[in-house]
Amino acid sequence: MDVASVAVIGAGAAGAVTASALKAENYFKRIRVFERRETAGGVWIQDVESNKSRPFEPGKLPPDIDRPLQIPSKLPQALPHNQQERWEETPIYKSLTTNVPHIAMCFSDSIFPYGPFVPHYVARQYIENYFSLHQTDSFLELNTTVEDLSWVPSSSHKNGGNWKLTLRKGDVARRQDMWWEEHFDAVILANGHYSVPYVPRVPGLESYTKTYPGRVSHSKFYRSPEKYYNKRIIVVGNSASGHDVAADLVSVAKKPIYWSIRSKTRWDGPEAPEGMEWKPTIEEFRAEDGSVLFSDGSILEDIDAVIYCTGYKSSFPFWNTAANGHPLWDYKTDRMIGNYQHTFLRSSPTIGIVGLPRTLTFRSFEYQAIALARLWSNRNKFPLPSIAEQEKWEMERIRQSQENKTKFHNIPWDTGETHEYLNYLYSFAGLSTLAGDGRVPPPLTREMVWAIENIRKYPEPGKDKKPRANVKEDEYRGWVVVKP
Ligand SMILES: Cc1cc2nc3c(=O)[nH]c(=O)nc-3n(C[C@H](O)[C@H](O)[C@H](O)COP(=O)(O)OP(=O)(O)OC[C@H]3O[C@@H](n4cnc5c(N)ncnc54)[C@H](O)[C@@H]3O)c2cc1C
Numbered sequence: 001m002d003v004a005s006v007a008v009i010g011a012g013a014a015g016a017v018t019a020s021a022l023k024a025e026n027y028f029k030r031i032r033v034f035e036r037r038e039t040a041g042g043v044w045i046q047d048v049e050s051n052k053s054r055p056f057e058p059g060k061l062p063p064d065i066d067r068p069l070q071i072p073s074k075l076p077q078a079l080p081h082n083q084q085e086r087w088e089e090t091p092i093y094k095s096l097t098t099n100v101p102h103i104a105m106c107f108s109d110s111i112f113p114y115g116p117f118v119p120h121y122v123a124r125q126y127i128e129n130y131f132s133l134h135q136t137d138s139f140l141e142l143n144t145t146v147e148d149l150s151w152v153p154s155s156s157h158k159n160g161g162n163w164k165l166t167l168r169k170g171d172v173a174r175r176q177d178m179w180w181e182e183h184f185d186a187v188i189l190a191n192g193h194y195s196v197p198y199v200p201r202v203p204g205l206e207s208y209t210k211t212y213p214g215r216v217s218h219s220k221f222y223r224s225p226e227k228y229y230n231k232r233i234i235v236v237g238n239s240a241s242g243h244d245v246a247a248d249l250v251s252v253a254k255k256p257i258y259w260s261i262r263s264k265t266r267w268d269g270p271e272a273p274e275g276m277e278w279k280p281t282i283e284e285f286r287a288e289d290g291s292v293l294f295s296d297g298s299i300l301e302d303i304d305a306v307i308y309c310t311g312y313k314s315s316f317p318f319w320n321t322a323a324n325g326h327p328l329w330d331y332k333t334d335r336m337i338g339n340y341q342h343t344f345l346r347s348s349p350t351i352g353i354v355g356l357p358r359t360l361t362f363r364s365f366e367y368q369a370i371a372l373a374r375l376w377s378n379r380n381k382f383p384l385p386s387i388a389e390q391e392k393w394e395m396e397r398i399r400q401s402q403e404n405k406t407k408f409h410n411i412p413w414d415t416g417e418t419h420e421y422l423n424y425l426y427s428f429a430g431l432s433t434l435a436g437d438g439r440v441p442p443p444l445t446r447e448m449v450w451a452i453e454n455i456r457k458y459p460e461p462g463k464d465k466k467p468r469a470n471v472k473e474d475e476y477r478g479w480v481v482v483k484p
């Protein structure tokens, strides 16, 4: 492989560490990071509450609600500013703090200023600063969306072709978009996975939202509890967003908050927390009288707000399936098609992915970024397995996910799978050169492992050990241990 130029899509945590890993190789001639927002920071940028109306389409997946834009026939070209919904807004609310202890969440060469859990703006500042820390800020092209990514075959090109990026730089003041193209030998997808909100299809929900505009919303647009003062609320979903939103609202909303839960998580004890009442899944919304029917036959009337905390769907509207030979994502099963180790793409060795598996986030992105930088500088310690072996890995993981009813890209900690995954990337990358070119994959230290396993933002009923009354502080190594 002969890679001189690399484009990175996205300047969140994944893009930040990718840019530094690429630069550290001291090998690539051109590195560019395209970011559609006005600054680096990704999901941690905080947006103010807006009254903008947004499509609310239950059950719809990204191919329906995050469609590619029409590419202008002539480039470069200036055109009127795009008005189509692109979901760039972030889901940050006022009270959000991180939920992974800082020594395990941050990149290995720069710790968060304090911890263990920091307010959302600290994470944003950290990512922004990370670009200047590594002097990769000059690689950034902000306000610039990658609208199309196409493979352009060429027999004269050393790799048999290269990647064409069609770019759109938004100029809101002039209400104008500048469109142009750039070509690269390799591309890293670091575009994040939490921007397109998901709302399940429920009978009656569509007509309910038309009859009662604004009553049903998604946690992506939740900012603070004030507007819910004394309102009767249903929160749907009990993962991190559901827990945070319900806890945020309990002091202002009319009690109880009704909390619709499909399956229990490790944070849910035997009873709902004070001020909340658990409900099962919603069976039907009734526009005629505004009531909501649950699967146990119970009905709630006079509801003021329903907040869906039902997560997000990954979206790759820029992936040009016709030019690239196959679709990139299976939107029904939430899986990248033809991936190896959540990082490499079987069909295209010059495409890399950083930020994909749901695991340790920032720190795991670091291992992915170093592995890819090493692969393209031809310094990786051992080669990728054969195409047949890579395919076998994918098929086996699909089989296991179906058998265990788990998600392909979720990597659990407790089973040791996270260690296995990081160890593969760690070993694949190997050391830097003797002269110091290339980042060294970091250790996953005992201290980090201890912090991950013992320092929790949310208590886990029945699992957390109660600190003994006479415990010495240094037994907890100075950490704040959340009491159940
Ligand atoms: C509400 C919330 C809270 C979270 N809290 C935690 C936490 O406490 N701890 C933790 O470890 N993880 C947390 N996460 C997970 C979080 O997503 C990761 O920590 C991490 O920040 C993801 O980084 P990323 O770079 O992969 O994605 P993002 O931060 O989403 O960055 C992707 C970037 O790509 C840009 N982009 C997308 N498409 C394009 C395009 N076509 N062209 C140009 N730019 C594009 C986006 O604008 C964005 O800036 C949280 C997630 C959410 C949604």
Ligand SMILES: NC(=O)c1ccc[n+]([C@@H]2O[C@H](COP(=O)([O-])OP(=O)(O)OC[C@H]3O[C@@H](n4cnc5c(N)ncnc54)[C@H](OP(=O)(O)O)[C@@H]3O)[C@@H](O)[C@H]2O)c1
Pocket: 096, 097, 098, 099, 194, 200, 201, 219, 236, 237, 238, 239, 240, 241, 242, 244, 261, 262, 263, 281, 309, 310, 311, 312
């Ligand atoms: N720092 C923080 O404290 C913080 C706060 C918020 C979010 N986050 C992060 O943000 C990311 C997204 O979290 P999230 O909570 O928004 O989404 P999520 O983790 O994907 O959870 C989605 C929730 O919606 C439920 N759900 C999905 N489809 C449903 C359906 N058809 N009917 C009923 N329920 C349904 C799920 O239930 P099942 O379990 O039954 O599938 C789950 O409870 C995660 O990485 C999370 O860690 C972090």
